Amino acid sequence: MSEEKFDAIIVGGGKAGLTAAYVLANAGLEVLLADRGGFCGAKNVTGGRLYAHSMEKVIPGFADEAPIERKVTHEKISLMTEKSSLDIGFSSSKLSEEPGSASYTILHSKFDQWYAEKCEEAGVMMVPGIRVDSCVVEDGKVVGIDAAGEIMYSDVVILADGVNSLLAQRLGMKQELTTHDVAVGVKEVIKLDEETINQRFGVRGNEGVAWMSAGDPTCGGLGGGFLYTNKDTVSVGIVATLADIGYADISTPDMLDRFKEHPSIKPYIEGGQPIEYSAHLVPEAGIHMVPELVRDGVLLAGDAAGFVVNLGFTVRGMDFAVESGRLAAEAVIRAKEAGDFSKEGLSSYLKALDESFIMKDLNALKGFPTLLSRREMFKDLPEMTEDIFSKLFTVTGKPSMDFVMYVINSLASHLSVAQLTSLVGDIVDAF
Numbered sequence: 001m002s003e004e005k006f007d008a009i010i011v012g013g014g015k016a017g018l019t020a021a022y023v024l025a026n027a028g029l030e031v032l033l034a035d036r037g038g039f040c041g042a043k044n045v046t047g048g049r050l051y052a053h054s055m056e057k058v059i060p061g062f063a064d065e066a067p068i069e070r071k072v073t074h075e076k077i078s079l080m081t082e083k084s085s086l087d088i089g090f091s092s093s094k095l096s097e098e099p100g101s102a103s104y105t106i107l108h109s110k111f112d113q114w115y116a117e118k119c120e121e122a123g124v125m126m127v128p129g130i131r132v133d134s135c136v137v138e139d140g141k142v143v144g145i146d147a148a149g150e151i152m153y154s155d156v157v158i159l160a161d162g163v164n165s166l167l168a169q170r171l172g173m174k175q176e177l178t179t180h181d182v183a184v185g186v187k188e189v190i191k192l193d194e195e196t197i198n199q200r201f202g203v204r205g206n207e208g209v210a211w212m213s214a215g216d217p218t219c220g221g222l223g224g225g226f227l228y229t230n231k232d233t234v235s236v237g238i239v240a241t242l243a244d245i246g247y248a249d250i251s252t253p254d255m256l257d258r259f260k261e262h263p264s265i266k267p268y269i270e271g272g273q274p275i276e277y278s279a280h281l282v283p284e285a286g287i288h289m290v291p292e293l294v295r296d297g298v299l300l301a302g303d304a305a306g307f308v309v310n311l312g313f314t315v316r317g318m319d320f321a322v323e324s325g326r327l328a329a330e331a332v333i334r335a336k337e338a339g340d341f342s343k344e345g346l347s348s349y350l351k352a353l354d355e356s357f358i359m360k361d362l363n364a365l366k367g368f369p370t371l372l373s374r375r376e377m378f379k380d381l382p383e384m385t386e387d388i389f390s391k392l393f394t395v396t397g398k399p400s401m402d403f404v405m406y407v408i409n410s411l412a413s414h415l416s417v418a419q420l421t422s423l424v425g426d427i428v429d430a431f
């Protein structure tokens, strides 16, 4: 293997790496993809909701053949306290009316294995079970990879090795992550039969539910809980910002156990058998953590490039990973045509990113990390809604206080004028 030189080597077989490999191989390039997992989908973690638009550009109609679980037809957002939950539900056929606007629940272990098979069929040399230790650099240019002393050469290396990207850190392209850059996510897959899921969640056939919640799931700390319905399992998890982990004096796995016992969540998962448990970091800082993306002979894609948007009511990393993998591959194809794998030769990647939804969304939503780092969003807001709505819906026979006054009193007891003013400022900035 060490004698052979590839057109491209890809490190990481998640959505970003698999997409890059698939696009390159279909363009006739010699591609090797290395992943440290025993199979693609073994080591990486996702909550489980894939927005389909970017996959549609790579494999049109992929959902007809890929192992998707359900199509999301029902959205739910909850603000929770220990005893209450204010829920907003939305279900509509409009959720997937526009071409490419559908979203699906998936399980990585099935989906990524299917995608890896597609890559293999396209001619990619898939090498699971090897951890790449570093990139090989000659005269300042990346020319290959080193895996336990075995050197493999290529014109270009695409680093799609996930949120930490130790390889990009070793090249000096990416800083070590800070606790403000990432959240820790823990997730359980719970087995329930299909009919039970349909009955409990009020869905039919392949309809599915995406449910995000904030407040009590992280005990008022920064982050939230999620629940996605799969065919005959439910994915349930917590994402908690690392910098805030000590706030609630409870570990993230314990938060998940607590979340599963919440009166709003428990009835949906009761009696189910946990069959999978995983934990992983999630990039959180948006545009603020995007590293150097291109150097001579090397590009970064997916989580390695920090391409994730967390809006609280939705987490998007997989569609960013797929899109950036495709754009990285297309830049490599152009570089091969020009015979130039220098930073300059690969720079069409940066232009393509700027023109794509990736940089546009990261820029448009650059205020969100600040908004979502405010304690008021996770503690005061859920407590205030509990105050206000329990008042609104409780009739005791005692004279009612004027409701508007009650809302004003509740606001005043939770937030100072200065807090409220700066919160409104952050909300305006975020949107």
Ligand SMILES: Cc1cc2nc3c(=O)[nH]c(=O)nc-3n(C[C@H](O)[C@H](O)[C@H](O)COP(=O)(O)OP(=O)(O)OC[C@H]3O[C@@H](n4cnc5c(N)ncnc54)[C@H](O)[C@@H]3O)c2cc1C
Pocket (backbone or CB within 6 Å): 011, 012, 013, 014, 015, 016, 017, 034, 035, 036, 037, 040, 041, 042, 043, 044, 045, 046, 047, 048, 049, 050, 051, 130, 131, 132, 133, 160, 161, 162, 163, 167, 184, 185, 186, 187, 237, 238, 239, 279, 280, 281, 282, 301, 302, 303, 304, 307, 308, 315, 316, 317, 318, 319, 321
């Ligand atoms: C709990 C949680 C919930 C989430 N929920 C959602 C969601 O609902 N929707 C959504 O769109 N996004 C979600 N995300 C984010 C999304 O999962 C990621 O953004 C996306 O999967 C990143 O894909 P990737 O290909 O860049 O990286 P990954 O999928 O992390 O793949 C990186 C791969 O690189 C391999 N690797 C790493 N280092 C090496 C090495 N040195 N040598 C060889 N191989 C290596 C790993 O084994 C791994 O397979 C969530 C993330 C988490 C953790």
